[in-house]
Amino acid sequence: MIDRCFTFIIWLTAGIVFLAFGWLISEVVVQGVGKLSWSFLTDEPARSGREGGIYPIIVSTLLILGTALVIVIPLGLGSAIWLAEFTKKSSKRVQSTRLILDVLAGVPSIVFGLFGYAFFCGFLDLGFSILSGGLTLACMMLPILIRTTEAGLTAVPNDWRRAGAALGVSRTTLLWQVLLPYASPAITAGLLLSIGRATAETAALIFTSGYVDRMPESLNDSGRALAVHIYDLSMNVVGGDKAAYGSALVLIIMVVIINLSANALSEFWLEKKINRLQ
């Protein structure tokens, strides 16, 4: 009896979640699909975005994200490898580093925005620019990527480290040939999580990369991210709803594409490097 109740509740919660997401997605799709067209993707916005397209905004978004990733991937992987492979698990320094990262991963994005505004825009004199925005996003993404990658590496059995050491295999070789490929699904998941957080970001970007909706000419130009565009259209532009939904749909499609290609890439690497049970 209790078992059946429990089963029912589990199904119910799953159903509610599923319905909520289904409703959300279908709302965006239904409202936005009318806007979607080739010219919407390739035109400049007109009349504050009510008409025209979102080409410069897509470009800005990708540039900001690209800038962030160029910083985040090497720094994040490097620090995670340091934490997982080159430090004593019990040392004070490492434990406090971990704690700080966990706190940072949970800090609201507006705080990163203010920091980015003060540090990158102001102190480093980068102004409102794609560079400032990308760097600020990088700060937000780093803790997430470091902690997930570290967890992924820590989960790799120690047996292989000992086997490698006993064969006189260097740590670098072992990392590249065995540990990192084996941990790559976890690393990819962390990367996607942080990319997800970055593409959804408005608060941190309004302060740093700004909201100029023209085509950026370099990384020093201000650029408007998609999420900022959606926010602006729905909050500040009367009659911008349709365009907002259209942009939201584009954003969702973009995230899906990034997800699929990252997974495919990691799967490809895994297949090439690692031979798991088949």
Add this chain to the structure above:
Amino acid sequence: MSKGLVTGNAYTLGSIEQGEPCCEAVSHFSIRDLAVSYQQETVLSNVSLEVYKGCITALIGPSGCGKSSFLSALNRLSDMVPGAKVSGDIIFEGENIFDTSVDVRTLRTKIGMIFQKPNPFPLSIRKNLELPLKEHGVRNKSEIESKIFDVLHSVGLWNEVKDRLHCSALSLSGGQQQRLCIARALILEPSVLLMDEPCSALDPISSGIVEEMIQRLAGRYTIIIVTHNLAQARRIANYAAFFWMTERVGKLIEFGQCRPLFESPQHSLTAAYVSGEKG
């Protein structure tokens, strides 16, 4: 099947098939006053013994008396254990392995190690063998191929895996995985094999196959094997070292040729242990 397997299963004492001194005793390792501690706590002290070239030396004794710690001092694998300190001298091929001039990676290519739990890399069978070779500078394709063939033959795995070298090493059975690990160690052409209970995670049949293989490797390699299987130690070893724990510190109680140690032990603890009264 080996003769040993016929006369006794994993836990009965069979008649002694081997156990004679293998050859004129040439020292390969000289261990002097070895002590191992973890986080300042000594777990093994005062171990001095000779390991002879081409012989099988069995380390026996109850769990926790420091046999694994002893073994991992010999190839300095203890370096990577946090909090582990090793003191004393280990002279290997005329050189103290703790000298600063010793390159640990080169040392470990001369001293192969096999662990209790088979630990092939999650790579294909071929890549498991290629990885250490390439790491140590062997790039020539045909040379790699012939070495792979040789070591898989040595461990009796060639016929079983020759058609599936590209398959995951993890798809092999436990016994096959252990033999692959031995092959992986052999491919670097070491002169010594350290084995830490190589059969205890295996079923009796696989265990017998691995044991038979170890016997075939003796002579070409100096083998130091930890085993809880006294019958196995009697069957395969030329020398035996008996460790025991007193006041939570492991000590070497008795060391000598295998047969005398089992048949007329000098120490009462040894006698009690090998007759199964203690431990």
